[in-house]
Amino acid sequence: MKKIFSRPRSLKKAVFHYCPGCGHSIIHRITCEVIDELGIQDRAIGVPPPGCSVFAYYYFDVDMVESAHGRGAAVATGIKRAHPESVVFTYQGDGDLAAIGTAETLHAANRGENITAIFINNAVYGMTGGQMAPTTLLGMKTTTSPFGREDKYEGHPIKMSEILAQVNGACYIERTAVNSPANIRKTQKAITRAFRNQIEGLGYSLVEILSPCPTNWKMSPVEAWQWIDDVMSKEFPLGLIKDTTGRGDAH
Amino acid sequence: MLIKTVFAGFGGQGVMSMGLNLAQAAMMEGRYVTYLPAYGAEVRGGTANCTVSVSDEEIASPVASSPAFVVALNQPSMIKFQNKIQSGGIFFLNSSLIKEPLLRGDIEIVQVPANAAAEDMGSVKSANMIMLGAFIKKSNLVNLQTLIDALAVALKGNKKLIAINKNALTAGYELV
Amino acid sequence: MTGNAAIAEAAIRAGCRCYFGYPITPQNELTEYMAAHLSRREGCAFIQAESEISAVNMVYGASVAGARAMTSSSSPGISLKQEGISYLAACQLPSVIVNMSRGGPGLGSISASQSDYFQSTRGGGHGDYRTIVLAPASVQELADLTRRAFELADKYLIPVIILGDGMLGQMMEPVEFKHEAPSALPVRAGALRGAKGRHSRFVRTFTSNPAELEEVNWSLFRRYQLIQKQEASCENYLTEDAALVVTAFGIAARIAKGAIKQARALGLRVGMFRPVTLWPFPSEQLKELSKRAKYFLDFEMNMGQMIDDVRLALEGGGDVSFYGRPGGVIPNPTEVLRVITRVYHQKGLNQ
Numbered sequence: 112m113k114k115i116f117s118r119p120r121s122l123k124k125a126v127f128h129y130c131p132g133c134g135h136s137i138i139h140r141i142t143c144e145v146i147d148e149l150g151i152q153d154r155a156i157g158v159p160p161p162g163c164s165v166f167a168y169y170y171f172d173v174d175m176v177e178s179a180h181g182r183g184a185a186v187a188t189g190i191k192r193a194h195p196e197s198v199v200f201t202y203q204g205d206g207d208l209a210a211i212g213t214a215e216t217l218h219a220a221n222r223g224e225n226i227t228a229i230f231i232n233n234a235v236y237g238m239t240g241g242q243m244a245p246t247t248l249l250g251m252k253t254t255t256s257p258f259g260r261e262d263k264y265e266g267h268p269i270k271m272s273e274i275l276a277q278v279n280g281a282c283y284i285e286r287t288a289v290n291s292p293a294n295i296r297k298t299q300k301a302i303t304r305a306f307r308n309q310i311e312g313l314g315y316s317l318v319e320i321l322s323p324c325p326t327n328w329k330m331s332p333v334e335a336w337q338w339i340d341d342v343m344s345k346e347f348p349l350g351l352i353k354d355t356t357g358r359g360d361a362h
Numbered sequence: 363m364l365i366k367t368v369f370a371g372f373g374g375q376g377v378m379s380m381g382l383n384l385a386q387a388a389m390m391e392g393r394y395v396t397y398l399p400a401y402g403a404e405v406r407g408g409t410a411n412c413t414v415s416v417s418d419e420e421i422a423s424p425v426a427s428s429p430a431f432v433v434a435l436n437q438p439s440m441i442k443f444q445n446k447i448q449s450g451g452i453f454f455l456n457s458s459l460i461k462e463p464l465l466r467g468d469i470e471i472v473q474v475p476a477n478a479a480a481e482d483m484g485s486v487k488s489a490n491m492i493m494l495g496a497f498i499k500k501s502n503l504v505n506l507q508t509l510i511d512a513l514a515v516a517l518k519g520n521k522k523l524i525a526i527n528k529n530a531l532t533a534g535y536e537l538v
Numbered sequence: 539m540t541g542n543a544a545i546a547e548a549a550i551r552a553g554c555r556c557y558f559g560y561p562i563t564p565q566n567e568l569t570e571y572m573a574a575h576l577s578r579r580e581g582c583a584f585i586q587a588e589s590e591i592s593a594v595n596m597v598y599g600a601s602v603a604g605a606r607a608m609t610s611s612s613s614p615g616i617s618l619k620q621e622g623i624s625y626l627a628a629c630q631l632p633s634v635i636v637n638m639s640r641g642g643p644g645l646g647s648i649s650a651s652q653s654d655y656f657q658s659t660r661g662g663g664h665g666d667y668r669t670i671v672l673a674p675a676s677v678q679e680l681a682d683l684t685r686r687a688f689e690l691a692d693k694y695l696i697p698v699i700i701l702g703d704g705m706l707g708q709m710m711e712p713v714e715f716k717h718e719a720p721s722a723l724p725v726r727a728g729a730l731r732g733a734k735g736r737h738s739r740f741v742r743t744f745t746s747n748p749a750e751l752e753e754v755n756w757s758l759f760r761r762y763q764l765i766q767k768q769e770a771s772c773e774n775y776l777t778e779d780a781a782l783v784v785t786a787f788g789i790a791a792r793i794a795k796g797a798i799k800q801a802r803a804l805g806l807r808v809g810m811f812r813p814v815t816l817w818p819f820p821s822e823q824l825k826e827l828s829k830r831a832k833y834f835l836d837f838e839m840n841m842g843q844m845i846d847d848v849r850l851a852l853e854g855g856g857d858v859s860f861y862g863r864p865g866g867v868i869p870n871p872t873e874v875l876r877v878i879t880r881v882y883h884q885k886g887l888n889q
């Protein structure tokens with residue numbers, strides 16, 4: 112019988128610890144598929160963050176180094192500069208990339224560091240129990256915005272991708288989601304491009320992925336998928352935000 | 363014998379290179395030497411100074427709280443260091459720019475019209491080397507020839523500059 | 539050569555090819571030297587980072603990839619690096635961190651001070667870890683100990699701190715480099731460079747299994763014990779017949795030495811014990827010395843930090859006086875001599 116679905120080689124044989132319906136599981140898998148497809152398992156070095164994905168190194172069968180909260184872009188910079196043949200990617204949550212690690216991220220992008228960032232936007236702090244994230248939507252209730260986020264008090268949801276698009280060193284930025292088979296395929300394509308750019312030495316690439324966190328959104332996985340379509344992607348529109356690679360194969 | 367010298371003046375007058383040249387020459391003569399520039403906030407406001415310590419044995423502190431020699435290229439430096447110089451020490455003053463009289467009687471004063479002499483030689487920029495030449499004659503800290511040899515190191519072999527500075531050193535040496 | 543440049547040159551000659559820093563006085567010459575020598579060069583990395591936090595994390599990345607990496611700063615910047623140093627210690631990544639310390643707390647001043655002794659020798663960041671701390675007292679020693687720092691870091695897989703001060707960094711003294719820069723160093727075993735021809739591996743600090751963390755800490759502790767046993771080093775100066783021993787490190791030791799020379803000229807039997815490694819503190823050596831000498835005078839440019847280690851080493855066995863200056867103003871040897879003379883007479887050592 113022909114095998115049509117199997118575990119990617121760069122995904123370890125382990126059971127995910129993520130909640131049912133969590134976007135992290137899907138994103139891990141498709142990232143591993145991309146790594147296999149590009150044949151970079153033996154060159155890839157991943158930098159997972161503190162956050163729900165802190166144990167990503169139990170799943171990715173590539174070299175991995177945990178970074179301190181928010182410092183992924185700096186750690187990746189150090190690896191890439193010390194060992195340019197490697198293919199380095201950070202895997203970061205919204206608290207990690209858009210709050211505590213804003214400076215590291217912005218400046219790595221501005222230097223045009225030749226690295227790939229996979230940015231998981233789930234609009235909350237997952238690991239610490241559902242606190243407000245910089246990307247939390249207005250009106251959204253979290254454990255630290257119990258009255259619902261209000262701009263006057265808690266500020267606006269921050270659009271890191273649009274901000275990073277202003278930075279010259281960033282060559283490719285796209286926002287995708289993992290809430291439908293079609294969107295998952297698009298995400299996988301975007302991740303592929305982000306890695307390709309690095310392999311070709313084009314500079315900083317980032318894929319922002321709207322990712323369901325049913326647990327902290329207090330929704331069923333199906334509702335969470337729907338909510339990304341109905342609400343979240345209105346604030347964070349999907350699509351290509353920046354591409355200066357001149358490749359023109361955007362989908 | 364441990365001897366500490368402070369060179370002080372406006373930024374741009376070349377006091378740091380005076381100190382560096384002396385330190386380099388002393389090192390070439392096999393002495394212990396430290397060079398300490400005033401740094402950071404201290405160098406704001408347009409004045410600069412550095413301290414060179416020369417000794418036949420290990421030097422404890424590179425700081426000079428009461429230097430034996432002070433070379434002042436401008437008026438503010440004279441005011442700043444007039445009370446620090448040790449009794450019996452020598453105060454070298456750039457008399458082209460320092461007109462105020464000094465109130466201490468327990469130190470020797472050497473007046474060097476460095477700017478005027480430098481202008482005679484074609485460029486006021488040489489005033490520092492004229493001062494340094496005069497300083498070396500009176501203080502006897504290192505040989506004039508070593509100082510000239512040291513120039514080659516600081517000026518990285520730039521023949522034209524070496525010649526100009528050598529002339530200024532020699533002129534200063536003969537001025538006092 | 540300035541002390542700052544001497545560190546930079548010595549680091550390059552020790553095979554350091556990756557430097558990451560952020561400007562702060564009084565150590566900028568070090569960063570600038572590295573910029574001149576490591577940027578735009580094949581196989582080298584120089585980055586002026588956006589913060590000290592970023593810089594130390596770049597060191598973390600370069601070290602995990604197997605490179606000899608270094609960062610430098612001065613006190614306020616070193617506070618920011620503590621997070622990264624804790625991670626370096628946890629992941630057992632060799633690295634060198636230079637602190638040309640300045641006066642604190644807060645922004646303090648840029649002049650020389652020794653107020654970071656506790657921060658350097660007690661771990662500094664969170665967690666039960668230590669770093670090796672080297673305390674040079676001359677420009678030559680800055681160069682020699684920089685090389686040593688890289689060797690120790692690699693030998694024990696540990697971050698090493700060079701604790702200097704603004705004055706050492708700024709001053710110039712003759713310096714001799716005894717080694718040429720290697721063309722390329724072998725990549726450290728255990729480095730992450732992609733899982734080519736081997737299984738993938740990971741470097742991490744977080745674990746949800748307390749027993750696992752305990753084991754990590756046990757193994758760190760065992761290594762720290764080994765370092766304490768093998769690497770504690772000190773200088774004894776005129777201590778053979780000394781009735782009074784001055785304990786001091788770094789720039790303060792240098793000033794004390796001048797004072798001791800003057801004291802000897804006055805016929806006072808005074809010597810000096812100078813720890814070269816602040817951690818591990820040379821406790822055994824000091825304890826040994828206390829069999830001969832009873833009276834100690836601890837001199838520091840802070841209000842009493844290393845004195846804790848002096849007392850611990852003596853285990854109540856010696857008589858320890860203290861002379862501290864809060865840093866900022868550099869005392870001259872004559873001032874220290876005055877204190878030496880006073881203590882010498884108070885303790886009746888002139889009899």
Ligand SMILES: Cc1ncc(C[n+]2csc(CCOP(=O)(O)OP(=O)(O)O)c2C)c(N)n1
Nearest residue numbers: 161162163180204205206207235236237238
């Ligand atoms: C310096 C520091 N502060 C706080 C934390 C605690 N912490 C761990 S993960 C995290 C945020 C996680 O949120 P996010 O980055 O959005 O990732 P997610 O868990 O949602 O995937 C925080 C605040 C930490 N590890 N380090």
Ligand code: SF4
Nearest residue numbers: 129130133163237324
């Ligand atoms: S808390 Fe949210 S982000 Fe974290 S594992 Fe669960 S669903 Fe995923």
